[in-house]
Amino acid sequence: MAIIILFACIITLVLLIAWARVNTFLAFLIVSVMAALLLGMPLNRIPQAVNKGLGDTLGSLVIIIVLGAMLGKLVAFSGAAQKIATVLKNTFGYKYVTWAMSLTGFIVGIPLFYNVGFVLLIPIIFSVAYSYKVPLVYVGLPMLASLSVMHGFVPPHPSPMALVSQFHADLAKTFAYGTIVAIPAIIIAGPVFASTLKNMQSSPTIILQADQLTDEELPGIGNSIISSLLPVLIIGGATLTARIFGDNTGIKNIAGFISEPAIAMILTMCIATCTLGLWAGKTLSTVMGIYAEAVKDIAMILLIIGSAGILKQIFVETGVSTQMASILQQLSLPPLLLAWLITAILRLSLGSATIAGLTAAGIVYPLMGPYGPDPNLMVLAVGAGSLFCSHVNDTSFWLFKEYFGLSMKQTFLSWSLMETLVSVIGLIGVLILSEVLRQ
Template identity: 40%
Template sequence: MGAVTGTTLLVYALIAVIALVVLIARFKLNPFITLVVVSVLLGFAVGMPMGDIVKSFEAGVGGTLGHIALVVGLGTMLGKMMAESGGAERIANTLIDFFGAKNVHWAMATIAFIVGLPVFFEVGFVLLVPIAFNVAKRTGTSMVLVGIPMVAGLSVVHGLIPPHPAALLAVTAYGADIGKTIMYALIVGIPTAALAGPLFAKLMDRYVKLPEVNPLADQFTEEDERVKASHELPGFGITVFTILLPVILMLIGSWADLFTTPKTFANDFLKLIGNSVMALLIAALVSFYTFGKARGFNRETILKFTNECVAPTAIITLVVGAGGGFGRILRDSGISNAIVDVATGANVSVLVLGWLVAVMIRIATGSATVAMTTAAGIVAPIAASVPGTRPELLVLTTGAGSLILSHVNDGGFWLVKEYFNMTVTQTFQTWSVCETIISVVALLLTLGLATLI
């Protein structure tokens, strides 16, 4: 624990966040370098032992990138194969034909809601972003109109709906019924996703103008000339199967105990292929056939695609990792605990307390998963001592709190910024506000539901 305590810790944390925003947005400094410098200075200012500052930062980067670097790398390869084969264009065409060009924002929110169910936000993001780029290109619309509904759909299921890992942990901590939780989460989640996604994106599209050229979008929308010449797009069925394969494998993994006896070889194997990294690896290998060999590409061409697509993600991966390092400094310096103390000191209902504690941890650490799981651990004993608390609704308010105000210490913030080619200010105006709408609307709808049932 640092030498600085209480309110002073919160002041230092606030100064650090403001410094990050100003240095990156106003002075156009490299986000990765800025995050490293500000994190080290914050650790120094709050009195962390000097030998621990860099160790803490490295642990945060390692903890974040251990998962995300693999996910972004494999997901990007899968996305590149889908783009080069024309698969992304096939899905974009089918969605536009079904929903109509005027309703593409609803199409993206719908597909994100479905794909996002079993996968972490980052996994869903890298799976769907090639489709978003293609839909935007086909309809001549902005990534604000297409991308924000996509991230809203992913975010709602990430925070509210089991079998999502964080929601599942909260269900266990509170002793909630999973079936009822899913039912209530859908009642709350669908209108929340509609409001924070398509409706909010339609409004912001008027005010936020992105650059005409997005280098990353070009990666995912340039098909091989042979595909263009032949117009032989892969079938909708095989394309959807390949892109949903990781989702299917993850669902099988999370339900392994229903199909097989725990601790047996079959059970362990299903859980292995259901791991998000393994599921994406298998899907990427399958895509080399369905989007590669079956479309007439040879091994050299597939190798070229997979090498090409990883380079643009390098800086994104570094920035996301540095955001994790900053979050770890906030935790190890005691700032996260100071924020939680403020929340638990407030005299409010258990449902609102679950939301408040998750809000504070989310703002402090940047991770929705950490916020939801930590808040559930803190609030569960308090909830158990209060009669009449509905644990299913408590899962929802805690999940809602864990999504609020994504900012510079959240990997998701930088993913959205870099892929959508936004400035820091534009990312705050769109993504951060979208997340806050989800959090507040889901809380209000859950409190409304609590009065009815």
Template identity: 40%
Template sequence: MTRLSVETLAADAVEPITSAGHAHLGLAVLAGIAVIVVLITKFKLHAFLALTVGSLALGAFAGAPLDKTIASFTTGLGSTVSGVGVLIALGAVLGKLLADSGGADRIVDTILARANGRAMPWAMVLIASVIGLPLFFEVGVVLLIPVVLMVARRGNFSLMRIGIPALAGLSVMHGLIPPHPGPLAAIDAVDADLGLTLALGLIVAIPTVIVAGPLFSRYAARWVDVPAPERMVPVVDEDQDPDKRPGFGPTLATMLLPVVLMLAKALVDIVVDDPENSVQRVFDVVGSPMIALLAAVLVGLFTLGRAAGFTKERLSSTVEKSLAPIAGILLIVGAGGGFKQTLIDSGVGQMILEISENWSIPALLLAWLIAVVIRLATGSATVATISAAGLVAPLAAGMSPAETALLVLAIGAGSVFFSHVNDAGFWLVKEYFGLSVGQTIKTWSVMETLISVVGGATVLLLSLFV
């Protein structure tokens, strides 16, 4: 059954840009990653240039034609920027509106007034988990970053003590809980029950997010004790009249508007389940990440900007100033996507699937391991989820509904293992938090590994009782 799955995937796969064998390709991947790490850490080359050079080096080591390597890199860069770039830009505009109007300050004051030092990491993980339930990871990051940075600065917290719980909440939702694209794809591939997967996913998510979030943040804050980066902290206008700051309710409602729209889309998709239905088609549009964030920005112009007494000229200036700081982030995240695409087009994912074909281990552990290896090789949680689900799908034929749901969760847990330099999310976190590559590995990468291991172990433990 496993062989059938591999052959099916091979038939559907795009022709690799290189004919290198498994050993040759594996060495090329290691060499490409090594080039990136050395250029950044030893030669202090900008990450955008290092990722570009590393992608070309990977293609050269793998024996791929230069023109095809360039095409793969530019395709990956373009698709990443087109998928994430607009979201980052809209999130930056919303964050600047929150800061300049005093709305972010209002939220921070309210949080600090109601949560003491010990409770703050738990409050952040709860907020991030709720917000992250219907959101793509990148959308959640750009929505929460202004609040995380301001809470850390105003409350005099270590950035990691506040940031890690928020990232953990978002990442756990992204990897384990539908309606995120990875879990939905796995549910479809193995024909699992969505409701049961969601219920078991929440059970797995609770201990996972606790360990990887508030508990791990204690150690992360000791390993990497850094303040919120000056260039990314929303600067509150000193001339802003505190009495003119927007209220907590309107500010929170503006921030949650994209969450509500995307959650509504997910619920309508589940309840209606008819792509031709006019109601579902409307919600598919208004609940898409770009439209949901755009709606929040447009609403924020009134609930935040005009509520603070901003003129039309001031609103225009705020939007313009919000975009300049994210130019470098967009290029780095895009280059990370280009490197990932070069890996995929080189045939790395297919290589991993073929190597793992004859592994003789339990289905849940096999699913987790395959997702882990593909994640390490390609840097994409979604690619890892889809590939692993396709490989182990035939094994679900004799499983109970609960076991099939756990199979999906095992794949999801494996798909977030150890994010590193080939993952666009790695660079997103690095740049937003102002970390070095080493600091990002000590915090973000370790946190992702904890999510994967604790999530996978919890799935295996649940399998003893279902």
């Protein structure tokens, strides 16, 4: 019965937003409370679950998203995004622009969490799309496919790192195997799939494309790239420092502090305010005005993301996702396939890739043992499952939809289908790699 209620709630949410045109934030609140009541949650626990879901979700994301939006707006209005787009255009040309975007997302996605990478790279996507006069989805999806794959498959991202620990896998092998599996997933779900979306038009309400500047007004390419990708450099440099000086507790603690995404973003904003703002001739009040506009742009996105966290929390606390996973565990399937399937179902139910992966790990851990599957491949199987079919209960779904100005139907046909391709291709890659390693 609980499973039926879960799917009924998700369908109701889609209908409220797509058919009845109810405000997305309100629709999430209504469906979340409805789900809690139908699933038998005690009345006194419902407000607590609502507050916890909203607070936990925004608590971990709000600083990153807000500061990322500020940086993105500055990158756009300073001309840095235009400069990067111009260099990409001249280097790769129109024919290979989607491959260039995938490569950028792959490199940036190694050290950077998805949400940070999204808000950091979105102005570059807008600028490239404007420069080539092509749909946003066509140039944006390949880059975001790379970011998503790296977030779900390889350390040091939260879910893969935790799974490596839980399955007692080897970090270096998992990274190597994950990269091997990630490349075909990125290619097929990125440039190849994007080629089918050339005619998908959008109506973005968030304007990240500033007026085109002359070549003399643009910042240098070095300044543009370094300032735009500074969070990557800070996090990557601090992480590397912590590994090199792992025996020095003081340096390790400082590097660990700096490598936290929120701290890295704060440092980035202080530096970028100078490199792309004050030192480029802008007044401090002008830069602060750019930041204020950025916050206005993403206010509703933050509310939607927070409300998606409420629905996830209701499903977690009522135990409905665990019930579904327990049923699937009874199926007679190969361990890697079963791990992927359980994680995919949890992803459909909960929305969060990280939570789906960590929840699945506890369920499939009994499958491990002396004669069980390779633990490194088990990490990748769970990681692939955690990316399956992102939809209305996933914060990334709404980030993509709102920034790109798409309808619900368009978002399902682009973002959700891309995530499904990534997940399925990842599973196929894991199964093939498993057979190769057995030889």
